[in-house]
Amino acid sequence: MKGALIGCGFFAQNQLHAWRDIEGAEIVALCDRDEQRLVQSATDFNIARTYFDAEAMFKDAGFDFVDIATTAPSHRTLVEMAARAGVHIICQKPFAENLDDARAMVSAAAEAQRTMMVHENFRWQSPIRAALSIVRSGRIGTPFFGRFSFRSGYDVFTGQPYLAEGKRFIIEDLGIHILDIARAFLGNAERITATTKRINPKIRGEDVATMLLSHIAGATSVVDCSYATRRMPETFPQTLLEIDGTEGTLRLDAGYRLTVQSDGEDVQDVSPPVLPWAEKPWHNIQESVLTIQQHFTDCIAAGREPETSGSDNLQTLALVEAAYLSAAEGRTVTLDEL
Ligand code: NAD
Structure with missing residues (x-):
């Protein structure tokens, strides 16, 4: 093509x-x-x-x-x-x-x-894929709780100055990825409650968001995002995971350490490869770009709907809109309202 x-x-x-x-x-x-x-x-x-x-x-x-x-x-x-x-x-x-x-x-x-696909690449990162395949295999049973966490103090504004200028920032730019990851693990959500905060006085939008989701299949999740968190080691751009299931637990910790506990403990290093044109710490995201673009190409060749199709992404976008509405009005928002 x-x-x-x-x-x-x-x-x-x-x-x-x-x-x-x-x-x-x-x-x-x-x-x-x-x-x-x-x-x-x-x-x-x-x-x-x-x-x-x-x-x-x-x-x-x-x-x-x-x-x-x-x-x-x-x-x-x-x-x-x-x-x-x-x-x-x-x-x-x-x-x-x-x-x-x-x-x-x-x-x-x-x-x-x-075919229409959204370049929603975070769920295509190889450490996330490794965790997803374990959860989808049923090894930890039916998930009932998830925590999807992205907290960093990395300067994203030098490379993307428009991020400092918009009325909306972290949910629309970064939270959207983490909400999409929550959907990939736990399915669509029906309700969300969110709070937002701006810590960095030099930007216009919110740089901290904490969201509580009720998923249709029955799980609850917390999606927490921050670009105002100064910590060492800096974990940008890692999404950390904690999933509790009826038969065990899974954690993706800082440094791409994946731990599964169910009938014993299994710890793996799921660090993404650094592609020849990539550079740390962006290599995690860069590799997912290759994977998602290959998925798009393969789906067209096979006449298949991509996993992150336009219509699938409506659910992720609805969560973003619902989170802003929830934070603005101080209430839980049902997705049916939108
Ligand atoms: P950017 O401002 O650096 O680049 C956008 C380019 O588009 C500019 O060069 C601009 O001149 C051009 N452009 C805009 N409208 C145009 C038009 N109508 N016709 C032709 N050219 C036009 O922005 P960016 O930081 O590269 O971000 C681009 C998109 O990528 C954003 O939506 C951003 O959210 C997204 N993004 C995604 C990821 C990810 O991991 N998926 C990471 C960073 C950015």
């Missing part, structure tokens, strides 16, 4: 590196409104076709899928453009700025009969 990528910014560099290693796909065209970024990426990745305007790129055609790596405000326009052009779509998180837009985007791809 041939692909085009829109948005040659900070994170797209990982996506471009990963596409070079994907079996069955290559990027043949690039688009960015910023000339310097466009030219730099085209040179670095040896891509001949370049565009400032996405509409012009779709008009010229010659590709089967588009990878949308811009920030959320442009996603709906670009997804609808791609659906009209009849190409498959992979779009970065946050998928949309609100649920109405997200629903319209899912419908547009469905009407065009094209």
Whole structure:
């Protein structure tokens, strides 16, 4: 398959590196409104076709899928453009700025009969996959409690200055990943209660969020996120897990140490590999980019719905919206309300 990528910014560099290693796909065209970024990426990745305007790129055609790596405000326009052009779509998180837009985007791809996947990559990190396969195998029985925790003091604002400027920050940018991981382990949720706080005075949005979820299948989980936690060792960008099941427990601790206790104890080092183009501490995220892009490519080839499809992601996005509503109104929010 041939692909085009829109948005040659900070994170797209990982996506471009990963596409070079994907079996069955290559990027043949690039688009960015910023000339310097466009030219730099085209040179670095040896891509001949370049565009400032996405509409012009779709008009010229010659590709089967588009990878949308811009920030959320442009996603709906670009997804609808791609659906009209009849190409498959992979779009970065946050998928949309609100649920109405997200629903319209899912419908547009469905009407065009094209695969639509959200680049929701945290559940594709290999340490998370290792834990997921143990829980899904039934080794700890039926999970009844989960804690999904991401606490860090890492400076994310230098690489992504827009994160300091938005009215919303941690739930929309990072919490969305951790809520998605909670769904991957415990299924969809029906209720959420959240509190938020801003500790860093230099940013506009919240940098701490604590959320309590009731899952439809019966489990309860705590999803806690912070970019105001100064601790050693710094665990960025690790998500720590604690799952209690009817037959045992699983923990993913700092340093990618996975412990399963059920009929004895089993401790494994599930550190992700450092890919040749990756660098620590981002290697965990970088490897998941390769995995998710391969999943997208394989699903299109097999005519399968991706695990993190657009319609699946509506549930994750609904949790984000519900968490903000809960924090603003100081009450538990049921997802049916949205
Ligand atoms: P960025 O601002 O560095 O890059 C975005 C690029 O898109 C810019 O170069 C901009 O000029 C271009 N752009 C915007 N609208 C455009 C349009 N309509 N047509 C053409 N070009 C356009 O942003 P970033 O930090 O790379 O983030 C991009 C997305 O990736 C965000 O949605 C962010 O949340 C997401 N992200 C995901 C992860 C992850 O692990 N999945 C990590 C970091 C960022």
